[in-house]
Amino acid sequence: MSFELFLQYLTNGISLGSLYALIAIGYTMVYGILKLINFAHGEIFMMSLYFGFYGVSVFSMPWYISFIVAIGMTALLGMMVERAAYKPLRESPRITIMVSAIGVSFFLQNLAIVLFGGRPKAFPNVRLLTEVMQIGSVSFQRLTMIIPIVTVVLLFALLYLVNNTKTGMAMRAVSKDHETARLMGVDVNRTITITFGIGSILAAIGGIMWGAKFPQIAPFMGVMPGLKCFIAAVVGGIGNITGAIIGGFILGIGEIMLIAFLPNLTGYRDAFAFILLIAILLFRPTGIMGEKISEKV
């Protein structure tokens, strides 16, 4: 393999990885606080794409306004999902919450079919983002540059939010112990709702970037990205924002490189993510960046 070709693979890997990373942050935020896999994250991501699509195509808004509206609506949807499906189950066994989470994702998928139809739609093409650039022999979309920047900016914004603001402090308190946090005067439910809102905003930003890069939307499109980004979050150490980004890059670059070096395994590409997940769970269950947490019984 020539060096130029390798660079091209690597660029593609980074491009894909930064998308995974962006969505994985949302997973990790929610998990960090609720210790709950938000199975519906992939569906919230899917809905954000539809919101963006309808903003541009039906209400003929300019794309940037439409995307901002879509992000807002997705945040609302995320908070609504939390209120409806997770809040009533706060004290229930984990397994029930998990079933509820799967139920929500199933509900949203089917709702999307009824609302938007099963036919895939083309996401609006934003020339500004998708234009192809060339450096040496490596060619890529402008997005490939933009997504990592967005990811890093969001990373710092979130770290600031979590570490330096009152809301962030409340979030950290809730993630340690609901009961104690409540006793200390933290409004637990409000904090969790805000976390869901932020998680959904991240899903929406990730969704819009995803839509610009892979301009195809369908009701079931959230499933695979949802699973893969969850895996990215686990690989990086779930609950850890920096870890989610590292996990995203590992998964994205790993997928691309696996195919690059073992072309015969192309049919098994999706299995790679799951094998990585299982390997991580077995050998380093807390992930790369995860701190050792004792299981709450």
Next chain:
Amino acid sequence: MKKYLSIFMVMLLVLSIGLVGCSSQAPADTPAEENGEEATEPSADDDVIRIGVFQPITGANAAGGELEVEGVRLANELYPEVLGKKVELVIVDNRSDVQEAASAANRLIERDKVSAIIGSWGSGFSMAAGDAVRDNQIPAVAASATNPLVTQGNDYYFRVCFIDPFQGVVMANYAYNNLGARKAAIVREISNDYAVGLARFFEDAFIELTGDPDSVVAIADYQTGDQDFTSQLLNVNAQNPDVIFAPGNFTESALVIRQAKEQGIDIPFIGGDTWETPEFIEIGQEHVEGIVFSTFFTSETPITSESETFLAEYRKRYNREPAAVTALGYDAYILILDAIERAGVVDSVKIRDEIAKTQGFEGAAGIISLDENGDAVKSAVIKTVTDGKFIYMDTIEPF
């Protein structure tokens, strides 16, 4: 809390009902009202002939089902009667699920007492219904299921489209003769029977044409629903093929081609009939310009007089160009109607015999002659994309 939740649920339901009521294309549904009316309560009266349609209307393959149903409904609207009796469509959803498909077919037969069945998009779903139609002796006509297994060994299953081997050979010929390709690569959707079958027939035909067993230099796979294909494409490109054959679902295929062009891969792409949907161009944008594929039918040069009727009526109702599978859904319906007329009685076994005898039948998507397996032998059309439109190139007669 419970109050909030119930309000939320009710709102969602009302919203969904309201939105769908407004958004679903009115033309498609106006005629259906009459048809659906009695669907829940099959009456025994003899003035009505029921034709069952089972399609993936929801689930992962809803797009295909929707397009086919459009065609069937249009045909029913234009030809609502046969033998002086009203024809009623009973449309059921198979949820893109094999088990549901089998149940749906059974339900049509037992509960709705249909005389014939149309469907389903997706060979897997059609195959699942195979046992039910054979055991109950109800003829079924698949519109666009191209997997040879659908009709094989089943006297009651027919189809109005050609099967994969023919299409594979057509595209191999095109690559070899028109593009002058001597080395080809294949990028296929591994979880799709259609794509895998087509890829195989293309490979065989191409190797036979070149006489070189190594002329297919690379085969890369992807799964349905994948969105990033860059590494597969770079791998394929590294083998320097003259042409890339990429059979698969139109959304994934459009992304494959788009990503190839963005990676600076400038090898011609050729493919199969699934590409012919407006979304293929919308997703692929300028990147799909110049691709070539084989399909069943063209809207520019009507093949038969039936095509003209179909095109005119379709454009009037939907204000866009029909997809090939829509034309095939239309054909499946008129073929059954013709067979009923020829049989003279509404008897499913006699209808089956008449369908099997079909020769030179003029459908919207070409002239249909069924061979001994119940597969249509018909010409294929080669098309390309120019200026964001599908453009007719050539018609290939069956060998």
Next chain:
Amino acid sequence: MKIRNTILTLVSIALLAAFIWYADSNFDSYKIRILNLCAIYTILALSMNLINGFTGLLSLGHAGFMAVGAYTTALLTMSETAKQQNFFLKPIVAPLATITLPFLPALLIGGVLSAFVAFLIGAPTLRLRGDYLAIATLGFSEIIRIVFTNTQNITNGPLGLKSIPNNTNLWWTFGLALVTLILIKSLIDSSYGKALKAIREDEVAAESMGINLFQHKLIAFIIGAFFAAIGGGLLGSLIGAINPIMFRFILTFNVLLIVVMGGMGSITGSVISAFAVTAGLEYLRVLDESINLGFVTIKGIPGLRMVVFAGLLMVVVIFFKNGLMGTKEFSWDKLINFFTSKKRFKKKEVGQ
């Protein structure tokens, strides 16, 4: 009392047999198919309940085990010519091409194979807890599907298999459902089953009581996988055609839904729920069709059925956290007490 209950149980089984005998010859094939599906889903729900409900492991790998069972049963029962027809793209591997077995041995081999796969999967992953286990088993189920898609010379890949002999009938499905019911019931009532429940309630406490957590979990997992494969084999043979896409996550979800609705940890609940959900889903088709109220026709909305269904599930999960039965079980004593105190209704399902 004991004798009375045994007699009642035997009478119920006899009544069930009489019902099957009647249904077999008098019902149309659509109704029979639904009944078959109900019984198959009973097997699937019971097997999943053993893992998820009684042992408290959240496993989402059912579709994978069903795929193993369905493919093994299909490949072993199909005739040589049927296989030749099916494998027209790539020939099937040598020993499989010629083997044709009767239905029961094929089903059992499928079950054993699936149990073996469960052992391979379970050995590393059952040390994981809660959500992690769920995702890991889901991952394995997807891997099984991807492998089946890619191994064309064994499974025929994405083309799937057709002309699978339709061995499944009411006798098989109800018979095997009954066998599953009895086996799992006696397992649950044994000391082994009590250990499983102890693990569900409190792992640390169970361990300190001397229960080998890992070994118990693994055995429950393997038994569950065995019956899942039996259900898968029956399903394949009922439909007559299978392909890898059939075994997506949604299939696992359907079974999970039945278990949750019936009550995690209740055999009775699983049985009732399997019948109610399977038949109910068919009944809800009404929502997809147009409804004629005489004076006005409400247009059917395709897909609404599934939305309502998912909504119903959410309502059950949120408002009836323990499902229909919770962890309660049907027993003759309770039933008789119920009738002697206030006569109200009679249940159709035969509990034990």
